[in-house]
Amino acid sequence: MTTDASLSLIPLAGVPLIEEGADLASVVLAALEASGRRLADGDIVVLAQKIVSKAEGRMIALSGVTASTQAIDIARQVDKDPRLVELILSEAKEVMRVRKGVLIVRHRLGLVLANAGIDQSNIDQGDEARALLLPVDPDASASALRDTLVERSGADVAVLIIDSLGRAWRTGTVGTAIGIAGMPGLVDLRGREDLHGRRLETSELGLADEVAAAASLIMGQADEGRPIVIVRGVGYDRRDGSAAELIRPRHMDLFA
Numbered sequence: 171m172t173t174d175a176s177l178s179l180i181p182l183a184g185v186p187l188i189e190e191g192a193d194l195a196s197v198v199l200a201a202l203e204a205s206g207r208r209l210a211d212g213d214i215v216v217l218a219q220k221i222v223s224k225a226e227g228r229m230i231a232l233s234g235v236t237a238s239t240q241a242i243d244i245a246r247q248v249d250k251d252p253r254l255v256e257l258i259l260s261e262a263k264e265v266m267r268v269r270k271g272v273l274i275v276r277h278r279l280g281l282v283l284a285n286a287g288i289d290q291s292n293i294d295q296g297d298e299a300r301a302l303l304l305p306v307d308p309d310a311s312a313s314a315l316r317d318t319l320v321e322r323s324g325a326d327v328a329v330l331i332i333d334s335l336g337r338a339w340r341t342g343t344v345g346t347a348i349g350i351a352g353m354p355g356l357v358d359l360r361g362r363e364d365l366h367g368r369r370l371e372t373s374e375l376g377l378a379d380e381v382a383a384a385a386s387l388i389m390g391q392a393d394e395g396r397p398i399v400i401v402r403g404v405g406y407d408r409r410d411g412s413a414a415e416l417i418r419p420r421h422m423d424l425f426a
Contacts, residue, residue, distance in 0.1 A: 345386025
């Protein structure tokens with residue numbers, strides 16, 4: 171793996187508000203044209219999770235959710251809408267922590283998340299409360315989008331779907347890859363030599379997460395309206411990666 175001395179982060183202009191059923195490949199290509207850009211081999215197309223979830227119809231009206239007894243009990247403890255808690259539980263494999271204002275779960279994708287990654291920000295609530303869930307299979311979403319972009323642009327690109335996640339023992343959120351196609355998620359550096367010729371024994375690089383964090387700086391978290399960023403200058407092996415590479419197996423979890 172090599173990276174150029176300079177790294178380009180290119181936010182795309184002209185991205186509309188995304189509705190269910192939107193063709194994200196067409197959205198990306200139209201935004202590239204509006205920005206006066208073209209895709210090049212090795213580019214990484216980074217998309218905010220929200221626009222993927224919206225396109226895939228993952229917006230849920232809370233009025234259609236019936237809270238279970240468990241959800242009602244947890245909702246009292248965390249001071250949240252019981253219907254929202256029911257959605258969180260439906261996406262979770264395991265409840266990890268329950269505190270006032272905080273509900274941490276192990277998501278069905280393997281991620282450990284606050285509120286199962288369910289979000290109500292930057293969503294037009296209209297006449298009723300709604301919540302946005304993560305894509306059902308972000309890796310598959312990234313792969314399908316990559317296939318279409320490669321076919322229609324002729325450029326050998328990678329695709330990342332990212333979200334802003336918290337981390338154990340650290341405050342603040344960081345851009346994190348939840349869907350990967352066309353590049354490694356994890357790069358094994360073991361066996362390489364450092365500057366002094368010492369062989370690396372434990373080093374593994376979360377490449378996709380590093381790219382996600384860089385792109386997230388450009389996307390912003392509030393009203394910036396930049397949900398698609400092209401990252402150029404990252405050297406990576408062309409292979410089918412997945413976000414699953416970045417999930418530490420439960421039996422190796424030192425903090426559970």
